[in-house]
Amino acid sequence: MSDPAKRPLRIGLAGLGTVGAGVVKMVQTHAELIAARAGRPLSIVAVSARSRAKDRGVDLSAYAWEDDAVALARRADVDVFVEVMGGENGPAKAGTQAAIAAGKHVVTANKALLARHGQALAEAAEAAGVALRYEAAVAGGIPVIKALGEGLAGNGITRVMGVMNGTCNYILTEMEKTGADYADVLADAQRLGYAEADPSFDVGGIDAAHKLALLSALAFGTKVDFDGVAIEGIERITLPDIEQAADMGYRIKLLGVARMNADGLEQRMQPCLVPLSSPVGQLDGVTNAVVIEGDFIKGVTLQGPGAGEGPTASAILGDLIDIARGLNVPAFGQPAASLKPAARSSGGTAAAWYIRILLRDAPGMLARVATVLGGHEISINMMRQYGHEGPGAPVVIVTHPADTARMQSALTEIDGLEVSLAAPVALRIETL
Numbered sequence: 001m002s003d004p005a006k007r008p009l010r011i012g013l014a015g016l017g018t019v020g021a022g023v024v025k026m027v028q029t030h031a032e033l034i035a036a037r038a039g040r041p042l043s044i045v046a047v048s049a050r051s052r053a054k055d056r057g058v059d060l061s062a063y064a065w066e067d068d069a070v071a072l073a074r075r076a077d078v079d080v081f082v083e084v085m086g087g088e089n090g091p092a093k094a095g096t097q098a099a100i101a102a103g104k105h106v107v108t109a110n111k112a113l114l115a116r117h118g119q120a121l122a123e124a125a126e127a128a129g130v131a132l133r134y135e136a137a138v139a140g141g142i143p144v145i146k147a148l149g150e151g152l153a154g155n156g157i158t159r160v161m162g163v164m165n166g167t168c169n170y171i172l173t174e175m176e177k178t179g180a181d182y183a184d185v186l187a188d189a190q191r192l193g194y195a196e197a198d199p200s201f202d203v204g205g206i207d208a209a210h211k212l213a214l215l216s217a218l219a220f221g222t223k224v225d226f227d228g229v230a231i232e233g234i235e236r237i238t239l240p241d242i243e244q245a246a247d248m249g250y251r252i253k254l255l256g257v258a259r260m261n262a263d264g265l266e267q268r269m270q271p272c273l274v275p276l277s278s279p280v281g282q283l284d285g286v287t288n289a290v291v292i293e294g295d296f297i298k299g300v301t302l303q304g305p306g307a308g309e310g311p312t313a314s315a316i317l318g319d320l321i322d323i324a325r326g327l328n329v330p331a332f333g334q335p336a337a338s339l340k341p342a343a344r345s346s347g348g349t350a351a352a353w354y355i356r357i358l359l360r361d362a363p364g365m366l367a368r369v370a371t372v373l374g375g376h377e378i379s380i381n382m383m384r385q386y387g388h389e390g391p392g393a394p395v396v397i398v399t400h401p402a403d404t405a406r407m408q409s410a411l412t413e414i415d416g417l418e419v420s421l422a423a424p425v426a427l428r429i430e431t432l
């Protein structure tokens, strides 16, 4: 019998959409290069998706077909189950569980699955002695899981932050560049294969929060705590917000921050203003960036394409080549049983805020708002009125640093003023 470490690594590929088709293309395009680097060939043996008939622009004729992803996961001729279907339950979860139970390695791009079930799946994979790899799931083509879990493993990590959703960054930067409508730019992101099957996961900040929760576990040795992420999406950001931020030297980014404070883990994903001149402020289109701060490394910034066929396939192939080489590192950087439950921090550091309000246009209205802010000990750094909007006057206020709790109660009070014509929007200003 041939040496199993030398024979082809046999892949069962579940999902043939943007990511799955990319994986097929890369395996076919780079068969020789991959075999040379992995020490043995990678061979797709069987595939599965919803529709067998659909033309995906790739040649699938050499592969067996399975209607059922769970059956694919259990096939005797499959060594690695590649899950690129999506969904936090359904066949993604059942197939992954079945693969692990059958002693097969798993590579997945599915952050929703891992944000919910990562701990249980990592425990099961370790018990079965198989790898559970997910580089594609976080920041697409950027090798951030490898960087955090391997290259930086000797550091005490102090903070992880960044832009982790390509769709949102694409929308925010395209709106700024072209003045295009939010809905049109979102439709473009869907057409380009960046968005989730349910794009409200992207624009609602949920997809990026899934990713942040996985990075937190890796960075801080805590169990994945997706429900501990404070999430706010970009749905309420308007073109005037983007323009006014630019006018003040900032750009709006959906920014994730994970930090271990004295009272526990702070995890937040929210639109923030960042300096236009900062590396994060410069990110355009589908580009993501993750900043990792550690006690010995100080800071590392990784930047690259966060979504799309090629970058995501690249991450999947990186994981497959590691498996072919016989590497198996714990999914969350240390044995799953040793991960600690994450105590949640009661609040983050204070920050300056950008506030947008729509006030009835009459004398004395601004003074009412200033009084509310003053009552919450929030002092104003700058205040500007931007023309008129129907019966209202859009007003932008930039404050001096204030903590989130104080800002939230001030906003609730402003919202309750009869002069306030729309719910106020407040965005943190991160100095990075």
Ligand SMILES: NC(=O)C1=CN([C@@H]2O[C@H](COP(=O)(O)OP(=O)(O)OC[C@H]3O[C@@H](n4cnc5c(N)ncnc54)[C@H](O)[C@@H]3O)[C@@H](O)[C@H]2O)C=CC1
Pocket (backbone or CB within 6 Å): 014, 015, 016, 017, 018, 019, 020, 048, 049, 050, 051, 069, 083, 084, 085, 086, 087, 090, 091, 109, 110, 111, 112, 136, 137, 140, 193, 194, 195, 196, 197, 306, 307, 308, 309, 312
């Ligand atoms: N598109 C991207 O840029 C990235 C996507 N991901 C993740 O990769 C996964 C796949 O994403 P895409 O390829 O964009 O999705 P997609 O919608 O383009 O493709 C999904 C594929 O899975 C199959 N599928 C879905 N549900 C199924 C079910 N219940 N039974 C059988 N087959 C099913 C579909 O038929 C399709 O072939 C998701 O978990 C997504 O979050 C991760 C990083 C980047």
Ligand SMILES: N[C@@H](CC=O)C(=O)O
Pocket (backbone or CB within 6 Å): 137, 138, 139, 140, 164, 165, 166, 167, 168, 194, 195, 196, 202, 207, 306, 307, 308
């Ligand atoms: N929908 C995601 C895809 C990659 O994870 C994104 O836009 O970043």
Ligand code: NA
Pocket (backbone or CB within 6 Å): 135, 136, 137, 138, 139, 140, 141, 142, 143, 144, 145, 315
């Ligand atoms: Na990645």
